[in-house]
Amino acid sequence: MVQIFRIGESFNRHEELLALILGAFSYMDGRIDPPSSAHALNVESLRQKIADEIAFGVSDGERLVGCIFCKPEADCLYIGKLAVAPQTQGKGIGRLLLAEAEATARALGLPALRLLTRVELTENHRAFAAWGFVKTGTMCHPGFTRPTAIEMRKTL
Secondary structure, three states: EEEEEEEEEEEEEEHHHHHHHHHHHHHOOOOOOOOHHHHOOOOHHHHHHHHHHEEEEEEEOOOEEEEEEEOOOOOOOOEEEEEOOHHHHOOOOHHHHHHHHHHHHHHHOOOEEEEEEEOOHHHHHHHHHOOOOOOEEOOOOOOOOOOOEEEEEEEO
């Protein structure tokens, strides 16, 4: 049975969470430039991210199978590090995590969700569009002159 929970200061499965994120983002290796910021994460930086942001996890009994990090901004809730374990993708876990992000945004009085997805990951563009997100712009990572990411928003 899938269960969603808040990842807070009592959370003690940082190594497992890091492995989940790296595993879920591994398909991007060699496809995106610059490489995913997930590679810069370690247990200590993950602890800090949990302290600084609003995080949720999903377990299916014993295993951690999904997570999402949310950061309130002036006019939206920024979604980052939405990760679903490869073996459990396509089973509604991402949708469950986004629904929790929507509920969080509404509770905070924020009218939209915002995320960035890499230009090369067209399958993600389609998935987020199917979930109600609309492309609102592009951005360039430092040192790049071409767009490297697409901004997408969902109005609630």
